[in-house]
Amino acid sequence: xxxxxxxxxxxxxxxxxxxxxxxxxxxxxxxxxxxxxxxxxxxxxxxxxxxxxxxxxxxxxxxxxxxxxxxxxxxxxxxxxxxxxxxxxxxxxxxxxxxxxxxxxxxxxxxxxxxxxxxxxxxxxxxxxxxxxxxxxxxxxxxxxxxxxxxxxxxxxxxxxxxxxxxxxxxxxxxxxxxxxxxxxxxxxxxxxx
Amino acid sequence: xxxxxxxxxxxxxxxxxxxxxxxxxxxxxxxxxxxxxxxxxxxxxxxxxxxxxxxxxxxxxxxxxxxxxxxxxxxxxxxxxxxxxxxxxxxxxxxxxxxxxxxxxxxxxxxxxxxxxxxxxxxxxxxxxxxxxxxxxxxxxxxxxxxxxxxxxxxxxxxxxxxxxxxxxxxxxxxxxxxxxxxxxxxxxxxxxxxxxxxxxxxxxxxxxxxxxxxxxxxxxxxxxxxxxxxxxxxxxxxxxxxxxxxxxxxxxxxxxxxxxxxxxxxxxxxxxxxxxxxxxxxxxxxxxxxxxxxxxxxxxxxxxxxxxxxxxxxxxxxxxxxxxxxxxxxxxxxxxxxxxxxxxxxxxxxxxxxxxxxxxxxxxxxxxxxxxxxxxxxxxxxxxxxxxxxxxx
Amino acid sequence: xxxxxxxxxxxxxxxxxxxxxxxxxxxxxxxxxxxxxxxxxxxxxxxxxxxxxxxxxxxxxxxxxxxxxxxxxxxxxxxxxxxxxxxxxxxxxxxxxxxxxxxxxxxxxxxxxxxxxxxxxxxxxxxxxxxxxxxxxxxxxxxxxxxxxxxxxxxxxxxxxxxxxxxxxxxxxxxxxxxxxxxxxxxxxxxxxxxxxxxxxxxxxxxxxxxxxxxxxxxxxxxxxxxx
Numbered sequence: 001x002x003x004x005x006x007x008x009x010x011x012x013x014x015x016x017x018x019x020x021x022x023x024x025x026x027x028x029x030x031x032x033x034x035x036x037x038x039x040x041x042x043x044x045x046x047x048x049x050x051x052x053x054x055x056x057x058x059x060x061x062x063x064x065x066x067x068x069x070x071x072x073x074x075x076x077x078x079x080x081x082x083x084x085x086x087x088x089x090x091x092x093x094x095x096x097x098x099x100x101x102x103x104x105x106x107x108x109x110x111x112x113x114x115x116x117x118x119x120x121x122x123x124x125x126x127x128x129x130x131x132x133x134x135x136x137x138x139x140x141x142x143x144x145x146x147x148x149x150x151x152x153x154x155x156x157x158x159x160x161x162x163x164x165x166x167x168x169x170x171x172x173x174x175x176x177x178x179x180x181x182x183x184x185x186x187x188x189x190x191x192x193x194x
Numbered sequence: 195x196x197x198x199x200x201x202x203x204x205x206x207x208x209x210x211x212x213x214x215x216x217x218x219x220x221x222x223x224x225x226x227x228x229x230x231x232x233x234x235x236x237x238x239x240x241x242x243x244x245x246x247x248x249x250x251x252x253x254x255x256x257x258x259x260x261x262x263x264x265x266x267x268x269x270x271x272x273x274x275x276x277x278x279x280x281x282x283x284x285x286x287x288x289x290x291x292x293x294x295x296x297x298x299x300x301x302x303x304x305x306x307x308x309x310x311x312x313x314x315x316x317x318x319x320x321x322x323x324x325x326x327x328x329x330x331x332x333x334x335x336x337x338x339x340x341x342x343x344x345x346x347x348x349x350x351x352x353x354x355x356x357x358x359x360x361x362x363x364x365x366x367x368x369x370x371x372x373x374x375x376x377x378x379x380x381x382x383x384x385x386x387x388x389x390x391x392x393x394x395x396x397x398x399x400x401x402x403x404x405x406x407x408x409x410x411x412x413x414x415x416x417x418x419x420x421x422x423x424x425x426x427x428x429x430x431x432x433x434x435x436x437x438x439x440x441x442x443x444x445x446x447x448x449x450x451x452x453x454x455x456x457x458x459x460x461x462x463x464x465x466x467x468x469x470x471x472x473x474x475x476x477x478x479x480x481x482x483x484x485x486x487x488x489x490x491x492x493x494x495x496x497x498x499x500x501x502x503x504x505x506x507x508x509x510x511x512x513x514x515x516x517x518x519x520x521x522x523x524x525x526x527x528x529x530x531x532x533x534x535x536x537x538x539x540x541x542x543x544x545x546x547x548x549x550x551x552x553x554x555x556x557x558x559x560x561x562x563x564x565x566x567x568x569x570x571x572x573x574x575x576x577x578x579x580x581x582x583x584x585x586x587x588x
Numbered sequence: 589x590x591x592x593x594x595x596x597x598x599x600x601x602x603x604x605x606x607x608x609x610x611x612x613x614x615x616x617x618x619x620x621x622x623x624x625x626x627x628x629x630x631x632x633x634x635x636x637x638x639x640x641x642x643x644x645x646x647x648x649x650x651x652x653x654x655x656x657x658x659x660x661x662x663x664x665x666x667x668x669x670x671x672x673x674x675x676x677x678x679x680x681x682x683x684x685x686x687x688x689x690x691x692x693x694x695x696x697x698x699x700x701x702x703x704x705x706x707x708x709x710x711x712x713x714x715x716x717x718x719x720x721x722x723x724x725x726x727x728x729x730x731x732x733x734x735x736x737x738x739x740x741x742x743x744x745x746x747x748x749x750x751x752x753x754x755x756x757x758x759x760x761x762x763x764x765x766x767x768x769x770x771x772x773x774x775x776x777x778x779x780x781x782x783x784x785x786x787x788x789x790x791x792x793x794x795x796x797x798x799x800x801x802x803x804x805x806x807x808x809x810x811x812x813x814x815x816x
Contacts, residue, residue: 020707020708020709021703021708021709021710021711022711023711023712041712042711042712043712044710044711044712063710064712065696065699065703065710065719066698066699066700066702066703066710066719067699067702067703067708068695068696068698068699068702069695069696069699092483094483094515097517099552101548101551101578102575102578103544103548103575103578104548111481122574122575123574124574124575124577125574125575125577125578126575126577126578126581127577127578127581136578147691147694147695147698148691149691149692149694149695172692172695174688174689174691174692174722174724175692175720175721175722175723175724175782176692176722179722
């Protein structure tokens, strides 16, 4: 996952210079035209120009305290035959099929987030509702490759009209996960899929 | 510092020419022990480079830190290497590709994909013996000095040092490609094959297993090709010369010679030593998503031990994950067959349930899920599975 | 983590984004200086020194790292004695609380560098130094009796004999390689709230933490503006 340093710098500078991070104001928010949510607090949204390893290829990534601390990644309307997220560094990712079970969707997520060498452990997967539809929820941990910090994660999703909708939240197990989860839960509970 | 002329000459290999193959090409007198080359020589630079890779490897989270298994493989390598044993350091690496390599500084890597693929101790000895052959003949140093390979080696050095855009490769892939990138020549491979056979026979292993290793590899290659998988990038060894067919034939012919006392295959011991890691290695193999190769491998494993429930389960997993037309049926068949076999993991019931449910046979699916929960009540997906059973989830 | 972030950051900081922060960029809102008679817990330095042979990533060197940690802590001790500050040390080998918080501090510090001092500002932070290590720091307070804790995070890399051999190998093939960079972050954390009340960072191509004297110079640079 190593870029040539100056190249990475250039990429980041391009990001810093051109687009940066945009404020998501409290209220009704629409992600990729089809997922609506009601935000109680403001968030910071990355204007993504290249994949972030917490969620390469996500439709959107939001954060409260910064990319090394917490990330809320939206994967909206992943179509049949497409991968969840994007492959990095010549890796191969499996594709989504609408008949997949939640367990199989967790496998897709695991393959995506472990591309950089991070370790994934599933703690729990259970049925649930998402976007007003029957769906699932899972909880997991990620030991981040880059600095060894243990992250906790929670994701909710549903397959609606053969498309996958998945939102995953990750943050350090010390404090940050618990800090932001109370904001993330109602946000995800408010989700509606058009 | 750029563009210093390549170090000229270097007389530090005086004995390399003396060692080597004599009148009977399988009579191999080992060269005397090696010592560390001058730091300022090209060989010294190569050693320093490999030392650096070795430091990286020692800390890698992919290193298999199982002393018993390490000692077992190390002992085989050591007996093959004879007097050179103290120069070698064996590292078992969890990465699901067929590869072993021995660097000029004595670092030997054995990848889990190789361990999974070898059917017995003698086959492992054949591969290790071959790599030790390259080492004893200092082939990498020869390659380094060969003008034709120098530019490609430069690229590899650059990649490993992160200056030539090789950043997309993981550290392990780097080292592997680094070793492969030395791209031994045709004659070097032949020589290493001959030495490998000589060493394994001297150590008491049945030389016929050496040719079988190549036969097996060829089958997987054909399997991958037939499945339309990208064969060139899949295995460093497929790309090497001489062709695998030739090596298989030459090695098979070599095995027909008279090798007194060379009869050990050690299949049972090999299997027992690997048992603890087998589920993990099989899981890695499937996650590689090279389904054609994996299927050939699994069929071969099942042929030699038809009641292997682990392999049978993962054969089903290949079909489930490949998910082509007709694969659902094949997965179901594989899982059902696994049910009556030995050491079948509880996950087979979950996978069976999943596929049955998708096929619309919910009654039998529910029975499979029930069974999974009975065997693994604390599974991380227990709630989800329970929801399938209670029917709250469509 | 953005790919290659650590190095990328250097580039960003050095090339573009220096000096873009707000008026009092190093202090949390409402904080001006340490209350009189407060005690500072000196956290074990989170330090790693690398041989720069790996072209951008480097190989960790345990011996250098141990020397640097010793030099940093000795300097902090001497410095606090000289300034008349009340300092106490937290020892942390194999202590989950200390190691966990030090790890978290690394992530927080990098967030501050990227999102506060760097170009990727977080609109919700409104330009304020507003980061925290959370309430777990209470455990440090219990442990040390201190009011604040000083966290340091240091990564540094140097050429080595091995590196020199590499440069030779590289040069043989026309591959050029560059030298190392010193990166250091320091945070003063209020142990009642977890708030990072003061933060500073240096990113530069000089310095040597393996020796006491140049290590002291690094800390002088890193602790510039310390709110005593």
